[in-house]
Amino acid sequence: MTVPTDLSVSRSLSFPLFLSLLLTSASYTDSSDDETSPRDKQQKNSKGNGDFCIKNIKQADFGRREIEIAEQEMPALMALRKRAQGEKPLAGAKVVGCTHITAQTAVLMETLSALGAQCRWAACNIYSTQNEVAAALAEGGFSVFAWKGESEDDFWWCIDRCVNLEGWQPNMILDDGGDLTHWIYKKYPNMFKKIKGIVEESVTGVHRLYQLSKAGKLCVPAMNVNDSVTKQKFDNLYCCRESILDGLKRTTDVMFGGKQVVVCGYGEVGKGCCAALKAMGSIVYVTEIDPICALQACMDGFRLVKLNEVIRQVDIVITCTGNKNVVVREYLDRMKNGCIVCNMGHSNTEIDVASLRTPELTWERVRSQVDHVIWPDGKRIVLLAEGRLLNLSCSTVPTFVLSITATTQALALIELYNAPEGRYKQDVYLLPKKMDEYVASLHLPTFDAHLTELSDEQAKYLGLNKNGPFKPNYYR
Amino acid sequence: MTVPTDLSVSRSLSFPLFLSLLLTSASYTDSSDDETSPRDKQQKNSKGNGDFCIKNIKQADFGRREIEIAEQEMPALMALRKRAQGEKPLAGAKVVGCTHITAQTAVLMETLSALGAQCRWAACNIYSTQNEVAAALAEGGFSVFAWKGESEDDFWWCIDRCVNLEGWQPNMILDDGGDLTHWIYKKYPNMFKKIKGIVEESVTGVHRLYQLSKAGKLCVPAMNVNDSVTKQKFDNLYCCRESILDGLKRTTDVMFGGKQVVVCGYGEVGKGCCAALKAMGSIVYVTEIDPICALQACMDGFRLVKLNEVIRQVDIVITCTGNKNVVVREYLDRMKNGCIVCNMGHSNTEIDVASLRTPELTWERVRSQVDHVIWPDGKRIVLLAEGRLLNLSCSTVPTFVLSITATTQALALIELYNAPEGRYKQDVYLLPKKMDEYVASLHLPTFDAHLTELSDEQAKYLGLNKNGPFKPNYYR
Amino acid sequence: MTVPTDLSVSRSLSFPLFLSLLLTSASYTDSSDDETSPRDKQQKNSKGNGDFCIKNIKQADFGRREIEIAEQEMPALMALRKRAQGEKPLAGAKVVGCTHITAQTAVLMETLSALGAQCRWAACNIYSTQNEVAAALAEGGFSVFAWKGESEDDFWWCIDRCVNLEGWQPNMILDDGGDLTHWIYKKYPNMFKKIKGIVEESVTGVHRLYQLSKAGKLCVPAMNVNDSVTKQKFDNLYCCRESILDGLKRTTDVMFGGKQVVVCGYGEVGKGCCAALKAMGSIVYVTEIDPICALQACMDGFRLVKLNEVIRQVDIVITCTGNKNVVVREYLDRMKNGCIVCNMGHSNTEIDVASLRTPELTWERVRSQVDHVIWPDGKRIVLLAEGRLLNLSCSTVPTFVLSITATTQALALIELYNAPEGRYKQDVYLLPKKMDEYVASLHLPTFDAHLTELSDEQAKYLGLNKNGPFKPNYYR
């Protein structure tokens, strides 16, 4: 089987994420396994079922413990399970999924199952699978096709095994990156006749769906989970507020107090980074292209500068723009000795790393994810994660964020699966505001937070339904 | 002339605002004036022009100084004037206005004039006129009809004098509260044939316009200046962050450190209040009905509670909901002695003040805007501004916010006046994103803030025009 | 009677304070009183007692209400009263006092009385007396000699009336500024034979006591209440954190967000100012002479600069040094138009205001406490309180701070009065750490704060007494 060229490109786009999960899962996965390819093994779980392909079914117990720990931090999914004891909103659903296979995903899959769905699953990344979790899922009766360290050929073989099964056709797709969707488009386009919808989580995958939609080729409704307000705020503002500190500390042990930092971009990510660093005693400068965000930066107490005004004096440069070539060689040349450079934005193009790969500069790897780039005069700059995303490469994604995403995915599947004919057309949708609010409400108990309810009189006064939605769709 | 009943109601809606301006202007206005009604006086300015009706033309010099001071803090309008030296985008415009008549408004009017417009102006509030500013405007040739302490009859007479002039018909309306618009609808509906658009600034006025639009009665395009992002963020988040402290201090001299505060509502206003009080060392609790805002409160470090959980222990209760009966008698009964109660929201209904006007409770006015309500057992609660808006009643609106509003008004007039046929229909519009961004950019020099410009390559990469707009319309 | 020249100087040192109290009390005091000097009136209270000299005994009821309100915010003194129901630690004490005569002082005096003391009292400032409070005290049987608007001659006459009474000799002195102490030194030195000690509250008074002590002329023990840790931290760090915002807002209505501010001096006052302004979104620079405080400023996230580096760009200049000539004419010349200049430090010499009183500069009083100083080219700087203390002149001192001071004064009197022979020599003392801690503990209930107690085992482990003191004396 050959890998379609256009697909291989897309996968590399989600490259940084696997590093993060690689890091997290590193401590859990033993490396003493034998070298036989899982594809060459015949394994069965304790009930005699062999419809899966994973590294080693014997790791199931260890994986189960991982899943149990994750369950404790994903109360929203557990709450969904409870509510599903009476009704099964996914009864009859046949979900084919392609995501990172981690303990958190396992909690999602077992929730979908509790809600009535059948699931077949592949990994969306060749490195990110937690083998012991895959084993626990297989032992639990899930048809999982994934292991850590798949080849590119393995990758597509696993996806194919998920969808290409006699007597079974998926009617829902849960995708992360769009590879699964793309494979079905390429290989089994007829399957879409029975498919009720696609739920897609990643920026890349969503982008592809919009392109399909524009081109008139999207043949089922798709739900864009990536842009729901809860996910956005948590992934960006709140999560980056913490991960910028974590990523910088783990890689460089830098003391934040008194450091001069320039943050390029004052969107949600930039706002989170700036707030955290200011709180830790750094002196923060901001660059912006959008005058509205620029004015917000001013009001929040940051000097708005052009990069060249401060580049000689800052200790840390952080990009959060989503733009390309924000930190170019010219700026890198002018940074002072020891300056730390990293990227928290949405692409790996913000820092022009390529421009540093020239003969006169010496690269020295001083730690995992940390390079010193050394100028002829001895000046060093400290480049983190080779300019890729710091928060994904050098810190971990909190389970709480993953829980929000997973809950949103589950609700999106339920919504698409149960929506009356005609509610959704062949287009890309955001989750209805009310379901966004529902996801949020399921996460409030984590904080022992008590929501106030509108009285009938108040609801009438405000012109709102007592159960929401409470805000216009564009509220962020 | 009789005042139409339905109008008199509407004006009372903007009641709180005048208190604020009354407060501000109090120190500037001498009270030694004679008692003759301006309507009975014959005054002319130094050039012999008498087409105005104000308190006393002799105060013009003093008013001029006020205007000059305001000019220094409204650089965006001054920048507009400069750019207008070449072209006159309002050449031919005949603007009839009805706003508070203050030094800041004068800067706006003189800017409109510099841009080419003719202006006739009345006050939107019977108390808020700065007489000396009105004098300076009259001396400068503006037809102003306004004085501090108008009667209701005076109020409508002034508005009528603005529009009812032989040989002059307005082609643009700038309104604050909708009274002027309403007057023309009632009295001179034919005028709308020549009117190119309405620019409205207030919540109330905008609300009326949407109602007209819904009812199919809006016969010209209208620009909703109130909801532009720059105004909203400044009026709500940033402005309230400061005015909550100011309003509480001026009225009660309370020390914030260590105080327990409950803030009802975590929208922009609530976010601003909470941030400020937390920073001053208060312990802040939040109540919310919307789970998304609730989750934001949690992530921002506030305990989310129901009001009854903390009502006995808090020192200060602040409402920011826009809702009614948030603080009802039941809660007021349970507050502890000395508890301060105030309202920062959008209506004067959030605290059920009416429920406190019962025989067993004693009211004691201890300062301007401060009442002690005393229970039979001696318990006192401290009620501020009788439950009306604290920030308007007991603190001042920063000139910077007024500058943003005035600049937006000017741009909205220019846009409506110059828009090609068909761009705007008989509907209510938000200012185009790009003009929002332009307003923001005009205010950046105040902060000595330097905006970064996209390179051609970057603009292409992002799919943006180099000059904006940079964000989707819903960005907040 | 002539006023000794050397005394008149000292009084003027505490000048700024009266402004503050003047401001606070302004709204409470009616100005409709007759013009007769209190010294020429014969008044008696309802019990026929006439041993007092005040403005008008008829205001007693109004004053009583003021006192009752103050009692609610001074729970520590009320707690002292309760504990004194069994024992009277000041039984036999004859206290002569000279302080501001306000509702808070009244609560102190009535507490001393409840503890067993007899009191005679004069005002330490010719303007600060709340006449109605003095009336309430006189009605309650206190021998008070004070009214608002005393002449210098009145001032000393009142003090003299307190101490010069046949058949009564004070045995304790409570002073604020040292004028009372000085008077007794000058006129009745023999009185010190019976005096057990002096309690002094002000910087000036403490300074004088140390000078007496150095000169070997201090003939009784004195307690320096001014430098106790609770007072210092509250007066400086916590109080200034709030009063810098309040003082600036009340005088200028300036918006803090985005403003560039330089704070001269990073002691406790500077730390408080910087923290508040940073929290409100200002960009704050710091100047310092002490490298340790400078390093603290850096770690707290402030750029440490020399004044000349930022003087051209800042919007607000705040002095907190206790030094002289920190802001000199050279800097004032270079400030930008509209720059606000004020002083939060310990003297009125920090800004060289004298240098601004030159013919080429125009002064314009724009509000109470606010002057525009105008350069020939039209540049204005905004000078607050003519360079005197902003927090005293333009904001109010929170009752909580006054409560801490008053409680410390009461405890200091008790300590000195009851100390066994020999514990205190003829020297100036700080209150013992343990009593400092006791003052603090009496204020914790205000915050519903619950202190943890050491177990016997823990106390032994730490080598501490379970009841304190818990920290070394130098702990701040």
Next chain:
Amino acid sequence: MTVPTDLSVSRSLSFPLFLSLLLTSASYTDSSDDETSPRDKQQKNSKGNGDFCIKNIKQADFGRREIEIAEQEMPALMALRKRAQGEKPLAGAKVVGCTHITAQTAVLMETLSALGAQCRWAACNIYSTQNEVAAALAEGGFSVFAWKGESEDDFWWCIDRCVNLEGWQPNMILDDGGDLTHWIYKKYPNMFKKIKGIVEESVTGVHRLYQLSKAGKLCVPAMNVNDSVTKQKFDNLYCCRESILDGLKRTTDVMFGGKQVVVCGYGEVGKGCCAALKAMGSIVYVTEIDPICALQACMDGFRLVKLNEVIRQVDIVITCTGNKNVVVREYLDRMKNGCIVCNMGHSNTEIDVASLRTPELTWERVRSQVDHVIWPDGKRIVLLAEGRLLNLSCSTVPTFVLSITATTQALALIELYNAPEGRYKQDVYLLPKKMDEYVASLHLPTFDAHLTELSDEQAKYLGLNKNGPFKPNYYR
């Protein structure tokens, strides 16, 4: 050679520190070394010198690079070297040292050498030596006796080799933990005749010195470097502000936003922890025994509670008391599932870990430094570093803090070595305030911070020397 029993105890007190350095240095040290004990090897450096005992002289180049990197972050020591080019304040000094042997120590040693001193050095901890740094020092001519993984016998053998050398007697001691000092007391008491002083850095070592002093057995002056203000503030307030976040993230990946945290103790460490967590959006409660610190906590915006009031609801428990048995089994029993428990204080006794080692509880090691303790009902608490210091075990000490300590050590050596006869007696001293200020000033350039200098007139006004000291000794 036998190890004296009383010494072995003391060393275990500094146990946590080695873990930290172990962690830091882990990535730098290759583990592929041969197994021969260094004591059995014969090594010489490139100049033929063999007076050292280390792991492997061949690692010198790698160690040199480490030292060069450290030099860049220790500008104060580098500045001392520069100033010493003219004079050699330690000429003739023979320093024997016993500290962690790391790159930062190497920078200190080479600075002492540049200042004129001869040095012989051993490790104060059996695990913390960076072998490659020791190699670089040996190659550079230093007599170093230390390697990673010494036995207890090796430990004392190395110390002995430092001091027991024919023809060489130390005249200065630099100690960290007091083991070296103790060894000389035990074995070579006569050496103290030539010794001019001891500089001690650790809490433990300082404690021992004070005990010696009390017992009248201290026979030379000793300088307590541990309690200098710069070290205290940086080690405690500023450093813990960062390391609490770092330590929690690295071990648990916990999201801070919205978490409920109780911090036991509000001294400098507690203040740092609380500030950081509040800034990250946690809801923080504080417990205190000292009412003054308690009042500070209130004013800083933290609810002051007893531990039992919140123990059921909090997500994280942090001890910062220096006390013992602050978190006892009773509290651990009542914590909720998943609660994280850790210690930032000064001892490993704050959490009663021993009480958790009972049969009904299961311990599960889930990561390095992270244990789950599992109750019979399945409840887990997450115990970090087995109750030892989190900041030392699970995060790193910033080089900047180490730089301050090392600079203070160098200045203390210079001061004691050059002090005129009689300035220091046989007692324990703090570094003179002025030298504290000097240490601070040497670190200001790191922040590009510009100190203001007093004018002659100002210095006179303040009664200060222009060069300091600027504050009383007790200033913190």
